[in-house]
Amino acid sequence: MDISSAPQRDTNANSSRTPHARARQGLAAALLAFSAAASALAGDGVVLQPKAGDPLNGLTASELNLFWQGRTDYVTPFSMPMGLGPIMNKSNCQSCHSNPVGGWGSIKVTHFGMDDKGEFYPLTELGGSLLQSLAVNDSCREFVPEEATVVIQRVTNSSMAFGLIEAIPDEAIAANEDPKDLDGDGVSGRVHWVLPLESSPKSPLRAGRFGWKAQVATVLSFSADATRNELGVTNALIQTENAPNGDMALLDACDSVADPEDHADESGFTFIERVTHFQRYLAEPPQTPRSGMSGEAVFVAVGCAKCHVPQWTTSNLKGFESAIRGKTIRPYSDFLLHDMGLLGDGVQEGDANELEMRTPTLWNLRTRDPMLHDGSAAGGSFESRVTAAILAHGPFGEGANSAAAFAALPSSQKAQLVAFLDSLGRVEFDFTGDGSVDIFDLEVLADCRTAGAVSPDDHCAIGDFDQNGSVNTADAEAFVAAFVRDGGAKPGDCDNDGVNDLVAVFLGAPDTNRDGIPDDCGGCLGDLTGDGAVNAADLAALLSAWGSSTGDLTGDGTVNAADLAALLSAWGSC
Numbered sequence: 001m002d003i004s005s006a007p008q009r010d011t012n013a014n015s016s017r018t019p020h021a022r023a024r025q026g027l028a029a030a031l032l033a034f035s036a037a038a039s040a041l042a043g044d045g046v047v048l049q050p051k052a053g054d055p056l057n058g059l060t061a062s063e064l065n066l067f068w069q070g071r072t073d074y075v076t077p078f079s080m081p082m083g084l085g086p087i088m089n090k091s092n093c094q095s096c097h098s099n100p101v102g103g104w105g106s107i108k109v110t111h112f113g114m115d116d117k118g119e120f121y122p123l124t125e126l127g128g129s130l131l132q133s134l135a136v137n138d139s140c141r142e143f144v145p146e147e148a149t150v151v152i153q154r155v156t157n158s159s160m161a162f163g164l165i166e167a168i169p170d171e172a173i174a175a176n177e178d179p180k181d182l183d184g185d186g187v188s189g190r191v192h193w194v195l196p197l198e199s200s201p202k203s204p205l206r207a208g209r210f211g212w213k214a215q216v217a218t219v220l221s222f223s224a225d226a227t228r229n230e231l232g233v234t235n236a237l238i239q240t241e242n243a244p245n246g247d248m249a250l251l252d253a254c255d256s257v258a259d260p261e262d263h264a265d266e267s268g269f270t271f272i273e274r275v276t277h278f279q280r281y282l283a284e285p286p287q288t289p290r291s292g293m294s295g296e297a298v299f300v301a302v303g304c305a306k307c308h309v310p311q312w313t314t315s316n317l318k319g320f321e322s323a324i325r326g327k328t329i330r331p332y333s334d335f336l337l338h339d340m341g342l343l344g345d346g347v348q349e350g351d352a353n354e355l356e357m358r359t360p361t362l363w364n365l366r367t368r369d370p371m372l373h374d375g376s377a378a379g380g381s382f383e384s385r386v387t388a389a390i391l392a393h394g395p396f397g398e399g400a401n402s403a404a405a406f407a408a409l410p411s412s413q414k415a416q417l418v419a420f421l422d423s424l425g426r427v428e429f430d431f432t433g434d435g436s437v438d439i440f441d442l443e444v445l446a447d448c449r450t451a452g453a454v455s456p457d458d459h460c461a462i463g464d465f466d467q468n469g470s471v472n473t474a475d476a477e478a479f480v481a482a483f484v485r486d487g488g489a490k491p492g493d494c495d496n497d498g499v500n501d502l503v504a505v506f507l508g509a510p511d512t513n514r515d516g517i518p519d520d521c522g523g524c525l526g527d528l529t530g531d532g533a534v535n536a537a538d539l540a541a542l543l544s545a546w547g548s549s550t551g552d553l554t555g556d557g558t559v560n561a562a563d564l565a566a567l568l569s570a571w572g573s574c
């Protein structure tokens, strides 16, 4: 059992919402200051692609406030007096959706049911299909019943940018359906039509798009569902508790908090509304370079794009926030159900049958481990994981043709395809691939200045911000914005020549101590972030470059213990 998710007692039972409210105030204030600094930078004329987990570009101040407040609720554990349990899987959302907060995770949940002549039967009366593996006390713990003949696991998934995906019109999703495969390409796909929990029973059905089975159409519905089913917190949309293995007597014995347990806070928002704000305002993950890699043409040629549809435009309806309305996004999914043969999870859910799965989005793929609904493509290198995931699309079902076409590719084209997939989730200027932009990336960027023409397939394309085919001063200026966003100090101009220090280093001024200030101006060894002191930020930067050749302070060609010693002996202000 994961200790961080163990049920927690709240001694202050009278003010049940206090922990969330208090955490929200402190955290949100700090984060607001942080994001104000970040958006001041965008005022410099550079609009960076947000990093995964960041808020959307273009939110208003009050929307941004809702994002950070909702994020705090998303990460703050519920306690038992607040309504956690009696049976649950974790005590907060982030415990599973951790990479980044709101995103994917490696934690799996268990579903059980019975196989009745090829049909899945969810054993609802015995607590199925989702198992809650934790309980507020041992006597009411749920277990997989003996009757279960189907027991499967599902990995924590995420589409990110939930507000943008929610705003894709139903008709647009339905336009890709081809249930009878009239074009004969082996790929059909169909919409999973569902009724949102917040809609009245007579409302029209909506095109499902969230979950491994596209079983949910709106973020609010998923939030209400997860709040009750993963945390055991009843709410305005699902007002009754799960009974442990369906046993009402056990439920009565273990459940002491009156339903619904989710109440409006001091500002009038419930928990499910708060976490909905956060998820709706999450940005789409970056793609670097943004377009033009030859591997994307291979992706289209072998049929991946038939299901992993690259591009969508969100609805233009006035009801949507301007940061969400009419936006072009590249999630690489059609949000349809497909018969995936052996990749089907054997569970029938809503209208989705045992073999059908929804095409997952591929943005941010480079950070995903494990991949596939059961997490079976796991570990190893990105290339080995992705290759395993692709080959698992065959030999039966709608993915079979493209799995076979991939297997038949010459290795050079396989490599192109993998390189393209590796661009999904890469942060602009992050040559070293550690998820943040620092002084070591400037070193590579500077080398790229003299590299000549840069095509989207070249490593230098990661720094060709304006995609004009070469890495030049305009790109270096955009680099500065990314460097500062990720915690580096805003560069000065030490020799007053009108060129800021980072750009000067980019243009060739020697910076042997890697403090982002040309050596001519002095500076200090180990101040990798250029903030005038050798501190924890520099230590983090050094550790993130460990073992690589870029960023070596001692000149022996690798970042190792000698560099660590040099940094520690320079600790303090310069």
Ligand code: HEC
Pocket (backbone or CB within 6 Å): 089, 090, 091, 092, 093, 094, 095, 096, 097, 107, 108, 109, 154, 155, 156, 157, 158, 159, 160, 209, 210, 211, 212, 213, 219, 222, 223, 226, 227, 230, 231, 275, 279
């Ligand atoms: C125990 C782990 C766990 C916890 C805790 C958890 N989730 Fe999830 N989440 C999952 C899994 C697994 C899935 C995939 C569900 C499926 O399709 O069957 C998922 C899917 C989702 C999705 C759909 C993602 C997509 O785009 O398809 C949303 C939205 C979501 N969760 C929101 C939440 C919220 C909000 C909370 C907190 C109230 C939460 N989750 C808590 C494991 C968890």
Ligand code: HEC
Pocket (backbone or CB within 6 Å): 187, 299, 302, 303, 304, 305, 306, 307, 308, 338, 340, 343, 344, 345, 357, 358, 359, 360, 361, 365, 368, 370, 371, 372, 373, 374, 386, 389, 390, 393, 398, 399, 402, 403, 406
């Ligand atoms: C018939 C539709 C279809 C086609 C064609 C298709 N995919 Fe998929 N893809 C899916 C579905 C559905 C899943 C989820 C399967 C599962 O986990 O059960 C998936 C999963 C994946 C995953 C794992 C993603 C994750 O988050 O776990 C990757 C990577 C992937 N596909 C890449 C590709 C590539 C590359 C191609 C082309 C060679 C391709 N797919 C062709 C439908 C398709």
